[in-house]
Amino acid sequence: MEGVALGRPRHHGPPEGLPRPGRCLVMGILNVTPDSFSDGGVYADTRHAIDRGLDLAAQGADIVDVGGESTRPGARPVCLDEELARTVPVVRELARAGVCVSVDTMHAPVVRAAVGAGARLVNDVSGGLADPAMARTVAAADVPYVAMHWRAPSREMDRHAHYGDVVADVMAELDARLWRLAEGGVDPARIVLDPGLGFSKHPEHDWALLAGLERLQTLGFPLLVGASRKRFIGAALAEGGAGEVPPAGRDVATAAVSALAAVGGAFCVRVHDVRASLDAVHMAAAYVERVDRT
Numbered sequence: 636m637e638g639v640a641l642g643r644p645r646h647h648g649p650p651e652g653l654p655r656p657g658r659c660l661v662m663g664i665l666n667v668t669p670d671s672f673s674d675g676g677v678y679a680d681t682r683h684a685i686d687r688g689l690d691l692a693a694q695g696a697d698i699v700d701v702g703g704e705s706t707r708p709g710a711r712p713v714c715l716d717e718e719l720a721r722t723v724p725v726v727r728e729l730a731r732a733g734v735c736v737s738v739d740t741m742h743a744p745v746v747r748a749a750v751g752a753g754a755r756l757v758n759d760v761s762g763g764l765a766d767p768a769m770a771r772t773v774a775a776a777d778v779p780y781v782a783m784h785w786r787a788p789s790r791e792m793d794r795h796a797h798y799g800d801v802v803a804d805v806m807a808e809l810d811a812r813l814w815r816l817a818e819g820g821v822d823p824a825r826i827v828l829d830p831g832l833g834f835s836k837h838p839e840h841d842w843a844l845l846a847g848l849e850r851l852q853t854l855g856f857p858l859l860v861g862a863s864r865k866r867f868i869g870a871a872l873a874e875g876g877a878g879e880v881p882p883a884g885r886d887v888a889t890a891a892v893s894a895l896a897a898v899g900g901a902f903c904v905r906v907h908d909v910r911a912s913l914d915a916v917h918m919a920a921a922y923v924e925r926v927d928r929t
């Protein structure tokens with residue numbers, strides 16, 4: 636069933652409409668929320684958020700990902716008006732300044748408003764599961780779409796972290812999502828997949844997925860990896876003797892994971908600290924080029 640049954644070619648290149656620097660892309664995170672797990676409340680007002688977005692672009696972010704709803708474990712959903720008020724003015728100003736903006740949302744009305752304001756990519760952590768109107772909305776907007784592996788809303792996601800072979804299970808569930816998206820009219824050449832590190836996953840699942848990127852690539856789609864500051868990084872640092880490292884202290888380790896993801900073939904990494912991961916993906920590109928030549 637994988638890859639072939641939808642009549643899609645086995646390997647899609649990067650979707651059109653996104654930067655093509657010839658290396659793994661770096662997406663900078665801009666959470667316009669009071670409660671995201673590592674940066675909640677820091678960029679909650681519009682002017683401050685726009686400045687932060689411009690700063691991320693100036694640091695070299697290929698894409699700035701604007702989100703108005705926290706997805707940390709246990710987070711409560713926000714109402715649509717609030718999410719629109721948080722994201723749309725920020726998307727509009729950044730797009731006007733020439734930044735390639737994505738909107739991190741599970742809600743079709745936010746997609747419509749954000750794309751109208753200039754967003755060039757939709758990043759949906761639910762892969763279309765949270766809003767039945769998502770597929771046809773993305774198809775009509777005709778923008779690239781990140782479909783992440785997701786099992787349940789944030790408040791209950793930790794209860795669903797049960798897998799056999801986590802890579803095989805995530806692949807099968809993403810494949811099911813691809814079917815639904817195709818039924819809704821989404822062009823497969825517009826789709827990016829994401830294994831959803833930390834979403835209904837324990838650290839051992841995150842590591843297995845990171846080590847299994849090559850298998851995930853057999854689905855035939857570009858892969859986005861969102862590891863930045865996540866729990867599995869903190870756990871590995873603690874195991875390595877660093878003790879408890881709070882999320883904001885995990886950026887060097889995140890950059891190391893960005894290099895691993897890029898060497899593993901990721902199309903894009905989503906990070907808080909753009910500069911460090913940009914260096915990391917440059918090193919990965921230089922390394923892979925030489926490995927390929929030997």
Ligand code: PMM
Pocket residue numbers: 664666671672673705706707739758759760781783829831832859860861862863905
């Ligand atoms: N993780 C978060 C939010 N959005 N989007 C994608 N595509 N992949 C992710 O792994 C992802 C995401 C949660 O992290 P944050 O609260 O630091 O933004």
